[in-house]
Amino acid sequence: MSMLIPDPLEPFLIFHPWLLNLAFACGARFREFAVTTFFFEVFLIEQDLIQAPYRLNFLGILSTENGTPATIGFFSKEKTPFIAFVLGGPGSGKGTQCAKIAEAFGFTHLSAGDLLRKEISSNSENGAMILATITEGKIVPSGVTIKLIRREMESIENNKFLIDGFPRSEENRIAFERITGVEPNIVLFFDCPEDEMVKRVLGRKQGRVDDNIDTIKKRLKVFAALNLPVINHYTRRGKVYKINAVGTIDEVFEKVRQVFDDCKQMIK
Ligand SMILES: Nc1ncnc2c1ncn2[C@@H]1O[C@H](COP(=O)(O)OP(=O)(O)OP(=O)(O)O)[C@@H](O)[C@H]1O
Numbered sequence: 423m424s425m426l427i428p429d430p431l432e433p434f435l436i437f438h439p440w441l442l443n444l445a446f447a448c449g450a451r452f453r454e455f456a457v458t459t460f461f462f463e464v465f466l467i468e469q470d471l472i473q474a475p476y477r478l479n480f481l482g483i484l485s486t487e488n489g490t491p492a493t494i495g496f497f498s499k500e501k502t503p504f505i506a507f508v509l510g511g512p513g514s515g516k517g518t519q520c521a522k523i524a525e526a527f528g529f530t531h532l533s534a535g536d537l538l539r540k541e542i543s544s545n546s547e548n549g550a551m552i553l554a555t556i557t558e559g560k561i562v563p564s565g566v567t568i569k570l571i572r573r574e575m576e577s578i579e580n581n582k583f584l585i586d587g588f589p590r591s592e593e594n595r596i597a598f599e600r601i602t603g604v605e606p607n608i609v610l611f612f613d614c615p616e617d618e619m620v621k622r623v624l625g626r627k628q629g630r631v632d633d634n635i636d637t638i639k640k641r642l643k644v645f646a647a648l649n650l651p652v653i654n655h656y657t658r659r660g661k662v663y664k665i666n667a668v669g670t671i672d673e674v675f676e677k678v679r680q681v682f683d684d685c686k687q688m689i690k
């Protein structure tokens with residue numbers, strides 16, 4: 423299990439004690455949903471980390487396009503799958519290791535980034551917005567990404583999923599948990615030094631619009647500001663397996679294999 427990582431939002435929260443008091447007075451569920459959302463949106467707006475048209479629209483993700491409320495909890499109790507979130511900075515090796523886990527342990531690998539890239543190439547209504555967001559290294563609105571993940575999970579007959587590169591932010595996490603009604607069973611965190619991640623991304627040569635030094639710098643900033651708090655949250659929940667991502671692909675996979683061997687009882 424990993425140690426807690428310093429949370430860049432903590433100093434920010436200290437400056438809003440009156441809001442925290444109000445939140446505590448209102449109870450746990452309200453606190454989790456409303457206050458966290460408020461804090462993060464104010465913070466994100468201040469940092470210019472979310473796209474303007476989607477600002478202050480978090481509650482909107484709980485509605486479908488036709489205005490009816492989205493299903494909250496879309497797995498039946500008997501069919502709740504085993505979910506592993508796979509997190510780590512850009513180029514830390516998430517996708518590479520997920521392919522090996524899928525092969526060795528029978529998981530379905532869902533890469534949020536790949537699903538978004540597929541939306542761009544299929545010329546969907548959100549394609550242009552997704553392309554602009556990825557090019558800037560920012561985060562696509564939760565509703566869009568969750569809809570794609572949900573569609574895949576519903577269409578695939580498997581009860582073991584690796585969700586690679588999601589949730590990217592606390593907003594993503596809270597939205598996913600609210601909409602699906604489940605938390606991940608485990609979270610893998612590939613811990614990699616920044617210089618190694620930059621080297622790997624620049625060496626990838628797959629023609630991705632975001633594999634250039636300017637966007638990589640932005641992605642690293644977004645990772646530290648928004649993704650580390652998600653890892654900290656699940657660390658506090660005792661779900662994070664931190665894996666040192668330095669070493670050859672096979673060396674890293676041996677550490678991953680150990681985690682999945684240890685979790686065998688949990689995986690149906
Ligand atoms: N352990 C490793 N040692 C050296 N190179 C690696 C290692 N793991 C992956 N790579 C290479 O680094 C590059 C990035 O790996 P990968 O695409 O798996 O990372 P990722 O975390 O999924 O990245 P992103 O979040 O940007 O999609 C790839 O070219 C991959 O072949």
Ligand SMILES: O=c1ccn([C@@H]2O[C@H](COP(=O)(O)O)[C@@H](O)[C@H]2O)c(=O)[nH]1
Pocket residue numbers: 512534535536538555556557559560561562563567586587588589590632641
């Ligand atoms: O949940 C997600 C996942 C990805 N993005 C955007 O896509 C790029 C690339 O993602 P990779 O996981 O590195 O393939 C990422 O930088 C984000 O811009 C997202 O918004 N939400």
